[in-house]
Amino acid sequence: MQTKTYAGISEEFSKLETAKIVLIPVPYDGTSTWQKGADKGPDAFLDASENMELYDIETETEVYKQGVYLADAVTENSSPESMVDAVHQATKNYIKKNKFVTIFGGEHSISIGTIRAFNEMYPSLTVLQLDAHADLRKEYEGSKCNHACALYEASQTTNLIQVGIRSMDIIETTVMDKERTYFAHEMALDDTWMDTAVDQMTENVFITIDLDVFDPSIMPSTGTPEPGGLLWYETLEFLKQVFTEKNVVGFDIVELCPNKNEKSSDFLAAKLYYKMLSYKFENDEAEDDYDNAFNTLKEKNNSSKYNEDDEY
Numbered sequence: 001m002q003t004k005t006y007a008g009i010s011e012e013f014s015k016l017e018t019a020k021i022v023l024i025p026v027p028y029d030g031t032s033t034w035q036k037g038a039d040k041g042p043d044a045f046l047d048a049s050e051n052m053e054l055y056d057i058e059t060e061t062e063v064y065k066q067g068v069y070l071a072d073a074v075t076e077n078s079s080p081e082s083m084v085d086a087v088h089q090a091t092k093n094y095i096k097k098n099k100f101v102t103i104f105g106g107e108h109s110i111s112i113g114t115i116r117a118f119n120e121m122y123p124s125l126t127v128l129q130l131d132a133h134a135d136l137r138k139e140y141e142g143s144k145c146n147h148a149c150a151l152y153e154a155s156q157t158t159n160l161i162q163v164g165i166r167s168m169d170i171i172e173t174t175v176m177d178k179e180r181t182y183f184a185h186e187m188a189l190d191d192t193w194m195d196t197a198v199d200q201m202t203e204n205v206f207i208t209i210d211l212d213v214f215d216p217s218i219m220p221s222t223g224t225p226e227p228g229g230l231l232w233y234e235t236l237e238f239l240k241q242v243f244t245e246k247n248v249v250g251f252d253i254v255e256l257c258p259n260k261n262e263k264s265s266d267f268l269a270a271k272l273y274y275k276m277l278s279y280k281f282e283n284d285e286a287e288d289d290y291d292n293a294f295n296t297l298k299e300k301n302n303s304s305k306y307n308e309d310d311e312y
């Protein structure tokens with residue numbers, strides 16, 4: 001049972017029964033290869049959130065009044081596969097409770113579970129990935145649930161759109177859909193990429209944000225920083241467009257690897273999360289009913305799109 005609330009909000013806004021939003025922390029760091037510490041991400045994010053102003057100037061809203069329930073953390077870590085199963089179950093449970101479900105990692109492999117849940121609950125799902133890394137390996141170091149494989153399943157079962165990519169292995173080119181990939185070096189020279197990417201999205205969009213998509217100058221506290229990343233306002237402009245034009249069904253944020261001497265990254269993550277909620281609920285009154293409109297009839301969709309590529 002959680003005693004702490006998201007951002008220190010009062011009980012009135014943090015009860016499961018009335019909250020429209022659920023936040024699931026997943027402090028998992030089982031497979032990262034270089035810097036460890038993404039398991040400390042959720043706590044650092046929650047600490048920063050408590051020290052943040054809760055009025056959003058841009059949208060003129062206080063989105064916490066829609067209610068944010070801080071769920072028990074998913075702590076299963078006996079194997080990457082069992083962690084993914086536990087995340088999948090927890091995510092699906094809260095979708096079924098008609099909540100807007102958000103997840104904070106943890107390393108990127110947790111998204112295998114979150115995406116699987118949303119893909120089962122929403123037809124024709126687009127997965128929008130903001131990330132420095134393609135994460136399209138089918139298997140890595142003996143597991144399909146490694147962080148390097150985080151988006152492989154999504155590439156086979158959803159409409160995957162990758163944004164900000166600037167690091168990958170050559171084998172991933174055999175899986176990648178280049179038409180739906182926005183490489184950082186091309187984005188820097190092209191001011192139409194946002195519209196093109198949004199045009200490729202279906203109505204239901206799940207967003208997975210690996211914080212290493214940001215430039216290390218503003219987001220140094222991540223496991224594998226890569227130069228040439230996105231900056232704050234261009235990222236917000238793009239996200240706002242997606243929230244305005246599409247039905248964002250949920251999102252996750254991963255790979256905060258906190259450094260006690262560098263707090264600005266924790267605050268960036270906290271603010272990003274709150275901004276995304278503010279965009280989602282910008283036009284909803286706190287008293288309005290919420291309907292996440294998950295598809296109860298179709299437990300599994302897009303399965304026909306799945307084709308195992310033996311060549312890989």
Ligand SMILES: [Mn+2]
Binds near residue numbers: 131132133135150210
């Ligand atoms: Mn990633």
